[in-house]
Amino acid sequence: MNNSPASPVAQAIRERRSIRQYKSTPVPQELLLSLMNTANWAPNHALREPWRFIQYKGAARETFTEAVLGAMSKEERQKYEIQRRKEYMTIPVHLIVVMPEDPRDKQWTEDFGAVCSWIQSFQLAAWEQGLGVVWKTNPYMFAPFFREAVGVAPGEKIVGVLHIGYPEVIPPAKPRTPAEARLTVHE
Numbered sequence: 682m683n684n685s686p687a688s689p690v691a692q693a694i695r696e697r698r699s700i701r702q703y704k705s706t707p708v709p710q711e712l713l714l715s716l717m718n719t720a721n722w723a724p725n726h727a728l729r730e731p732w733r734f735i736q737y738k739g740a741a742r743e744t745f746t747e748a749v750l751g752a753m754s755k756e757e758r759q760k761y762e763i764q765r766r767k768e769y770m771t772i773p774v775h776l777i778v779v780m781p782e783d784p785r786d787k788q789w790t791e792d793f794g795a796v797c798s799w800i801q802s803f804q805l806a807a808w809e810q811g812l813g814v815v816w817k818t819n820p821y822m823f824a825p826f827f828r829e830a831v832g833v834a835p836g837e838k839i840v841g842v843l844h845i846g847y848p849e850v851i852p853p854a855k856p857r858t859p860a861e862a863r864l865t866v867h868e
């Protein structure tokens with residue numbers, strides 16, 4: 682099996698970067714859906730496919746922006762509103778990734794793992810197509826105001842907010858610790 686760093690999968694894993702500066706160029710919806718359908722092949726136990734998505738694009742990004750701003754304190758809003766409004770109205774797509782909160786520990790763990798796998802699969806498939814993504818877990822995600830404004834129900838968890846678009850800037854890689862440093866081998 683070709684597991685060299687030069688294989689297409691290995692290369693995508695190593696070269697993908699979280700993108701925080703985007704061009705305003707729209708992302709075709711067919712491309713987005715195709716990438717989502719690829720990510721749907723992520724491993725998920727008992728094939729529960731424990732994910733759903735809420736997408737904001739075009740003028741509806743205003744609704745997303747208001748949901749974020751409404752979750753801020755007065756002071757935070759004063760400090761960040763202009764910057765955030767500009768940022769969220771430039772990035773072409775915001776995708777909220779949601780999972781059901783199964784009360785059983787085993788199922789919750791499986792579902793969370795599956796949704797994280799979905800997100801990374803999506804990020805890699807997007808990268809291969811020249812699209813950038815960043816996976817965010819900002820404090821607003823946990824705020825009741827935001828959850829209600831975007832239609833996340835009690836009993837659901839937001840696993841991440843993905844910002845998606847064509848990269849304006851690709852940051853340099855942050856070095857990783859070699860696996861050997863974290864590996865205990867018994868033989």
Ligand SMILES: Cc1cc2nc3c(=O)[nH]c(=O)nc-3n(C[C@H](O)[C@H](O)[C@H](O)COP(=O)(O)O)c2cc1C
Nearest residue numbers: 697698699700701815816817818819841852854855
């Ligand atoms: C679960 C998770 C949550 C993250 N949350 C944030 C976040 O809130 N804000 C952010 O700027 N990046 C966030 N990131 C992206 C990481 O900061 C990023 O992956 C890390 O800096 C390594 O950079 P790279 O992805 O370009 O290799 C998150 C990543 C993961 C996996």
